[in-house]
Amino acid sequence: MSSPNGTGETRTVLAVDIGGTKFAAAAVTADGGMPVRAEVPLSAFASADAALAEVVGRVTARVDRDGIEGVGIGSAGPLDSVKGSVSPVNIPGWRDFPLADAVSRMLPGRPVRLAGDGQCMALGEWWRGLAEHTPSRAVLGMVVSTGVGGGLVLDGTPYLGPTGNAGHIGHIAVDPGGEPCPCGAAGCVETVASGPNMVRWARANGWSGEDAKALAADARLGHPVALRAFRRAADALATAILTAAALFDLDHVVVGGGVAAAGTVLFDPLRRAVTGSAGLGFLRRVRVDPTSLGRDAGLLGAAALVLPQDSPC
Structure with missing residues (x-):
């Protein structure tokens, strides 16, 4: 589902997927395209904060940052979507970590939406995966x-x-x-x-x-x-x-x-x-x-959280 903006360019959002052992991020277009994707193992970094900065930086360095219209985040939980904080069971260093704010500081001025990783996986499948066709x-x-x-x-x-x-x-x-x-x-x-x-x-x-x-x-x-x-x-x-x-x-x-x-x-x-x-x-x-959709389901679902109104949500 293509969704051009007023200038004729394809709308793009940043999707972030926070797992227990790896972090992933991607630039995702409104038709489900993923022109840039990055993934890092959490074990390779001194802290989860450092891994987050790295994976987001790898994507934003390869796209037009000004063209990113919003950020969708899927994270292992539990989480508080109202506060934008997460406390992933398998990341002890993050307890009530303000994940939405941390990502927002990397891309100021964009809307940020946060949901559970399973929720994003379900949404990705509904939008672009098996459930879309069934x-x-x-x-x-x-x-x-x-x-x-x-x-x-x-x-x-x-x-x-x-x-x-x-x-x-x-x-x-x-x-x-x-x-x-x-x-x-x-x-x-x-x-x-x-x-x-x-x-x-x-x-x-x-x-x-x-x-x-x-x-x-x-x-x-x-x-x-x-x-x-x-x-x-x-x-x-x-x-x-x-x-x-x-x-x-x-x-x-x-x-x-x-x-x-x-x-x-x-x-x-x-x-x-x-x-x-x-x-x-x-x-x-x-x-x-x-x-x-394999490992991309969560990223696509995270993107769908913030895609324009002619997208699934």
């Missing part, structure tokens, strides 16, 4: 990676909630007597289905690999502990999906993130678990698919 009135997007995030698009509108945390599905308790979660609760979806927690569980049960990618590779080869780790994750995610489906009458669930990149070793047991546990007819109709 009519869906109620979409849940899930990011399964270092943490587990989520977001909702209902009747074409992102539902953020009063504080911006609606759809924060990673902190639904699926095992109230389970492992403690950094959020302060116990047995959250994230304690079972995030990449680091899957690896931790697998090592405790005899697996000797290094990370979630190795765990997925071994699961594909039939390693029994690796397969059990993915089945446990699938069961936890299915419980959360069906809970959300019962509340919001979902049409479609789109799952992205590093763990989702494992492919069939996650999605086969996940779909079986959703189908096997869905009782009511409206729950059985929920579709569960991997993201069609």
